[in-house]
Amino acid sequence: MSDTAPGRRRFLQGMAATGAAMAIGPVTATATPIASPAVSPPPPVRTPMAALDLQGHVDLPGFRVADTPWRVSEDLTHPDGDLVLNDGARACVIGKRTEASYDESPQPYLGMTLAEIALADADRLADRLLARGEPDEREVRLAAPPVASKLDPENYYGRLPWTSFVGTPPCADTMPVYTSGSTRTYHPDQVFAALHDAAKVARRREGLLGGWLPAVHKVVPLDEGRWYDVIVFADVDATDRFVVQTWHRTALVEHGRFTHVAYGHSYPAYPPRRQPPDAAAFYAALLRFHDLWQGELHGMAAVHGGTPGWADMPRFAFARERVVRPDGTYPRYGAVDRDYAGNEYDGFQDTFTSSLHANLEWGRFAQATAVLDGYFTDFVQPDGMINMRGAETGQFGLTLSLLARYLGYTGDAALLRRHRGKIEATVALLGELHDESLRLAPDDPGHGLIHGWNESDACLFPDPMLWWKPYFANSAMAARGLGDLAACWTRIVPGADVSAWQRRATQLRDRVQASVRASVRHDLSPPYVPPLPGVTRTFREALKQEKPSEQQWPHRAYAELLQADVLPADLANLVIDAMRGHGATTLGVVANIGPVDPGSRDMLGFISHGYAQQLLRLGRIDEYILFLYAHRYHDHTPGSWTAGEVSDITGGMPLFCMPAQMTIPLVLRWAFVFDEGDTLWLGRAIPRAWMADHAPVGMTGAPTPWGMCSMSLRREGDVLHGEVQLPDRAVPGQVRLCLRTPPGKRVDTARRDGEPVRVTDGYVTLTGAPGQRVKVEALLV
Known part of the structure; x- marks a missing residue:
């Protein structure tokens, strides 16, 4: 479901007539979304007052909780000063950290032109950044303009380019936050007219309160010691099903104090019925917000150390997932815009697999359980097919592999036993597709390789069967999933005979290895590995000469092939070298591959963690670290960390998708702890x-x-x-x-x-x- 030039919105508009004529098969009854199991809330996170130095803090209006008075103070000597709420003995310390949302680079593109980078087969930015070994983090950050640093509504089909959004787990919708801090219902520029000045706002800094809380913090500098300070967060006490209620604080800070401050709640004033809230209401709501979200993320694994922000990114990703998913668990691919918050995307396999994988890796087992149970209840049909427009064949195999990982991490055989019929139907589906391929002539390039769509968007075209092909990833993921599930299935169904699954997994693995090896074009430098057998052109040549081409979306096919880990090291290295050398990576991250365009070379925000995982397995650590840095700084909005499905390297604002937000948690976790076989x-x-x-x-x-x-x-x-x-x-x-x-x-x-x-x-x-x-x-x- 990845973006390609000239833009996904135009593509979808062009496919509207096709989509209207499509139908989906029978579906299962929809289950009520499953909430995380009830647990006793942890004690709120507090710091003893004796451990704090509040010298230089400015006292702000306080509030009361029951009969206890709370004081509020804030360090306003600089934009990232702490905000402290205390009851006299203990304090809730809410830190701030913002990042520049504008391009700070003195030499964009490391001295090269965008056209040089875009037209080159090789990933010239990656080559330059890796020339001395481990890449420099700051150099990677400055290698291209950051996401959302150059916003032009004309490039987004007239929509307002929001850079973040807020919400709560129970609510079924989200509220976008625009560059100035406005939402759809509250506009701080009605009080502070300067926030309507696009030039001023373009030089803003953005961040999240507390490092990772889903609360937007924006700073718009004016001059030395003067700035506008904007805070927006969702009201965790609101009970509206679809309406996101929001709290706002907008202030002009001048030389260490507020000279003008306005507090708001959701809407502009309508006297006498609706009056602006006072400071006490705002800070009391902020305390409740802080404590709720600390409880939501309690108990997960944690990293420490590194440059600022890294330890917070996984926590924010999981908080954002709870915001995006209605009731915290029902799947949504995107947020805010119809693309991709429409129900037609809810059953997208990548939303499920990326969430299940990431939550497992960080010990969020209650969320993983809810995600797994909800998906198999609502979106997997009794015959193993999914309740979504276009299945991605490789994701069936990945699903089976992740079910095995779920059992290994949680020991929860009962849940998998509950969905036994649908799991076995998924296995049978892959078996039927494999048997069909075995009926082809032995000299057919696709003999023994599973045919099927590799990318969901294939189903939108007039002739979707053009992409019903034996992509290596289809069979590689099936081999991985069947093998992993067979190894543990008797824990779910004692006495089950899984020998046929094991034989098929071995047969598929062997066939993938043989076919990939036979398909390598050694006449090119570096040698070229295609995404499927039987093709003679490289994907760049094919996309130029074949319209449409069966080699469309090769980025997914490569990433899934590598993630499956069924190739020996020499072939896996060949695939990675071919990707870097023939146009399939950007800044060391899997590229979103489309026809060559001198004005763009895009980065794939989701799916791409499979490529990184193989880099780690092969010991290509410098490249892995480049992926980690580049994904953070060039697929996320600075400070507010909104991850794009596909991001360009020119500073535009991409469409958000939740699987992209899960990439950093996975890749960062593996940098610290990674299991490889035994x-x-x-x-x-x-x-x-x-x-x-x-x-x-x-x-x-x-x-x-x-x-x-x-x-x-x-x-x-x-x-x-x-x-x-x-x-x-x-x-x-x-x-x-x-x-x-x-x-x-x-x-x-x-x-x-x-x-x-x-x-x-x-x-x-x-x-x-x-x-x-x-x-x-x-x-x-």
Whole structure:
């Protein structure tokens, strides 16, 4: 469902007549969305007053909670000063951190022209950023204009280009927040006319209160010591089903104090019935908002360390998912605009698989359970088909693989047993498609490879069967899913015979490997690997000469092929090299591939984590870190972190989609904790630059197939300290702690609990009893 030039909106308009004539088969009865299981709320997050220094804070109007008075103070000496609410003994400290929403680069595109980058087969930005090894984070950030830094409504078909939105889990809709801080129903520029000045607002900074809370914070600088400060968040006390009620504070700050401040709630005043709220109501609502969201995200895994923002991005992504999904769990692909908040997208497979995967990796098992149960209840039909316009064949296999991961992480066989019939029907569907391919002539390039749509949008065209083809990803994902599910199915259905599943998984894996190897074009440099067998043109050539082309959307086919991990290392490396060398990556992230255009080279915000995952498996760590940096800085709006389905590198505003928001949580988690077969890697892709400032870097409470584990690295002078809590159950293979040294340093010797330990390729192998804490010290030279 990815975007292609000249834009998804035009494409959909052109397909309107086709879509109106389409029909969908029988569907299952719709179930009520399943809420997360009720649990006792955690105590609110508070800081003892004795630990705070409020010198320089400005006192603001307070409020009362029951019989307790609360004081409010704020550091207004700079835009990112803390806002503190306290009851005299304990404080709710709400930090601020904003990022520039305009282009700060002194040399856009690293000195190259956009046309040079767009027309080149090779990913020239990635090549330049990787020339010295691990990329520099700041250099990556400045390599292209940030998302939403150059907004022109004409490029968005007349819609107002919002950069964020707010909402609550119970509400079934969201409220966009525009560049000035206005919403659809409340306009701060009615009080502060300067916020209607597009030139002023274009130089804004944006962020989120508390680092990750779904509360918008905007700063519009005026001159030294003077700025407009805008805060918007959703009212968590509102009970409206579809109407998002909002709280607003807009202030002019001048030299450390408010000289004008206005508070608002949802709508402009209509005296005498509707009056603006007072400060006390606003700050009391902010406290309730803070405590609700702290409770919503309580108990998930956490990362610490790194440059500012990284630890907050996963929390914000999961908070945003709860905002986007009605009742917090019912699926939505997008928000705000009909594309993609329409019900026709609710059953999109990527929304399900990205959510299930990310929530599992961060230990959000209650949300994962609700997402899985709701999807199989509402969107998987008894015959295994999905209640959505166009199925993506590879996603059926990925679904089976993630069901196995769900069982391995949660042990919840009962839920999978409840959906046994639909799961077995999904397996049967893949088997029928495979059997059909086996009936082809042995010399047919598609013999033994599953045929089917790889991209959902194929179904919108006049002749969708043009894309009913044997893309390698279809069979690779099926092999992965069938193999993973077969390995655990007897825990769900004791005594079940899964030998046929295992044989089919092996047969598909072998056929994919043989067909990919036979399809490599070694006459090109680097060698070219097509997305399907039997084609002679590269995808760039095909998209230029064939209209339409069966090689459309090759980005999905490549990303899923790599994520399935069925290729030996030499072939997987060939695929990645071919992608980087023939136009399938942008800034080291999977590109959104369309006809070559000198004015654009787009980045794919969702799906692309499969490519990153294979980089990690292959030990291509510098490229993995480039992906991590580039996705954050060039697929997310700065500070407000709205992720685009497809983002250009010219500063435009893309369409938001929820699966894109889940990419950073996945890729960041794997940088710290990643299981590969029977091996558990710890710290494999932590950027070396993060180890230079002596602050601890690590992850706590990370789920694995063998239980929870934690890891941390900390540099003190020329000694690198590592601490690991091993998983709750024995790892059948190895636990490997990667000693990520600061730039310019390497490990000389290492000790584990005081005893010498061997360092192999930058890692140490750890053994010990389940749950044991292990300490490692490495001498750096």
